[in-house]
Amino acid sequence: MDSMDDFSLPAFVDGTSVVSVSEFAQYLRELLETNDILQNIWVQGEISNYKSYASGHCYFTLKEGDAQLLCVFFKYARLRSAAPELRDGMAVAVNGRAAFYERDGKLQFYVERARLVGEGALFRRFEQLKAKLAAEGLFDAGRKRPLPEQPAVIGIVTSPQAAALRDMLRVLRTRYPLAQVVLSPSQVQGVEAPASIAAALDRLNEHGEADIVIVGRGGGSIEELWAFNEELVARAIARSRIPVISGVGHETDFTIADFVADVRASTPTAAATAAVPDIADWRGRVEDLSEELTELVQEHLYERKMQIVDASRELLRLSPLRLIDQQRQSLDEVADRLQVQMQHLISLRRERMQGLSLQLHALSPLLTIARGYSVVRRDVDQTIVTSTQQVRSGDTLTIQVEDGYIPVNVL
Amino acid sequence: MKVMLVGVYSMEQLSFEEAYAQLETVVGALRDGQMPLEQALERYQEGMKLVQYCNELLQNAQLSVQQLNVATDGSLSLDDVDLQ
Numbered sequence: 001m002d003s004m005d006d007f008s009l010p011a012f013v014d015g016t017s018v019v020s021v022s023e024f025a026q027y028l029r030e031l032l033e034t035n036d037i038l039q040n041i042w043v044q045g046e047i048s049n050y051k052s053y054a055s056g057h058c059y060f061t062l063k064e065g066d067a068q069l070l071c072v073f074f075k076y077a078r079l080r081s082a083a084p085e086l087r088d089g090m091a092v093a094v095n096g097r098a099a100f101y102e103r104d105g106k107l108q109f110y111v112e113r114a115r116l117v118g119e120g121a122l123f124r125r126f127e128q129l130k131a132k133l134a135a136e137g138l139f140d141a142g143r144k145r146p147l148p149e150q151p152a153v154i155g156i157v158t159s160p161q162a163a164a165l166r167d168m169l170r171v172l173r174t175r176y177p178l179a180q181v182v183l184s185p186s187q188v189q190g191v192e193a194p195a196s197i198a199a200a201l202d203r204l205n206e207h208g209e210a211d212i213v214i215v216g217r218g219g220g221s222i223e224e225l226w227a228f229n230e231e232l233v234a235r236a237i238a239r240s241r242i243p244v245i246s247g248v249g250h251e252t253d254f255t256i257a258d259f260v261a262d263v264r265a266s267t268p269t270a271a272a273t274a275a276v277p278d279i280a281d282w283r284g285r286v287e288d289l290s291e292e293l294t295e296l297v298q299e300h301l302y303e304r305k306m307q308i309v310d311a312s313r314e315l316l317r318l319s320p321l322r323l324i325d326q327q328r329q330s331l332d333e334v335a336d337r338l339q340v341q342m343q344h345l346i347s348l349r350r351e352r353m354q355g356l357s358l359q360l361h362a363l364s365p366l367l368t369i370a371r372g373y374s375v376v377r378r379d380v381d382q383t384i385v386t387s388t389q390q391v392r393s394g395d396t397l398t399i400q401v402e403d404g405y406i407p408v409n410v411l
Numbered sequence: 412m413k414v415m416l417v418g419v420y421s422m423e424q425l426s427f428e429e430a431y432a433q434l435e436t437v438v439g440a441l442r443d444g445q446m447p448l449e450q451a452l453e454r455y456q457e458g459m460k461l462v463q464y465c466n467e468l469l470q471n472a473q474l475s476v477q478q479l480n481v482a483t484d485g486s487l488s489l490d491d492v493d494l495q
Contacts, residue, residue: 150428160478160492169476177472178427183492184479200479207479207487282431283469289434290462296441297455304448 025102032098032107043069043109044093044117047086060086062094062109071096073111081113084127089222091117122222126229129256133231138238139259145243147263147275148211150282153180154275155210155242157200159188164218164268168247171269176276182210188217193227198236205241212275213240215257216247216268228255237261247271366402375400379407422460427468434461 045062052058056075061068096111186200187193228248237244237260246261247268258264265271376385379396399406437458478492
């Protein structure tokens, strides 16, 4: 370069002189800084090793072919230039200046502004659509619908030829074979893909049997996944009455479809896993309910049994048999008392009888007879004869004496 | 989809989800407790039949895969598809 002639190392330097590293670095820096072309140039390449720090500065390597260029994008420069979000793999053109970074002994490019190119244009569309749909509220957490716990019918929008479909079916077969899968075939890459995906999703809604829909495809390049970044697909997902799980590409791929979907799964396989419960859990749940059922009915029976026990105890307490027993006892008591009373009465009578009998005995005519008196009775009528007027000649009488009777004839 | 079944239903026509929901209903009713013994026993029998039915469904379940096709007149139809 001609301009090089305008600069030189200190005068003492010639072919045999030795300079210090600092002196050399300073020379190099000055050389770069005084070159107008290197101070304002656009360089195009692909970003790799992108790192951004809390300070807001970011660092990356711009690669192209076998060459690479270390780049620094300071926060102030990024803000001033309203730079797009950068990330690995993006094709960008950066504008700035080259300088020698003495401390590391490296040439660095200080970026003042950056713009997306090529694939970068896709990213710009991605960011624009993302911003637009976000502004419409399509990504709002409030729009996300909960997935049904046990989807009976699972709709799948993907290519029937894709390996992703086989992966999903394998998961569904293992985890939840109770389900019924309705495949709504679509193209998943190429210019027709966005409209095809949207139509397939609309058809599932029209059919109306699916409880949940998986929209997805396997991994691929950014171009291959691009259909899932198209507005047509985003709108179809947004208007789906059936909850949608997206499963596009690999873990690191984020698509617009992912943002609109009710649930974003990292891969088609993960989407199938998220869509259904594990049948093993359901076996356990049925088992649990079965046990609870048995326990409950046993409880019921036990309660009834206890009620019966209580009731019979109560019944026994109130039983007329008990009353009868009581009555029987009091009857016994009364009978007893009656007995005693009777005995008492009888002995009382007996005593009185004995008294009377003694009295009677004292008054008995027999005693008089025993003293030598006798009683004369007319045989004819047993009247006692106390006067001569009572008998006539020829009557038969009986004289009672102490030890017997003497029959007599009246002369 | 929560399905509440009331009164008479034919168990053979229930999907697993419906049968399970019904089973939950039965257990819930028994859990609440206040019902005549005869009814409790009926519920229990119904519940055990549902348990058996659910287990059979789980045992014999086989993922069915059908394809939603659209005819030229725009009508939709489900057709069997062999993806093996």
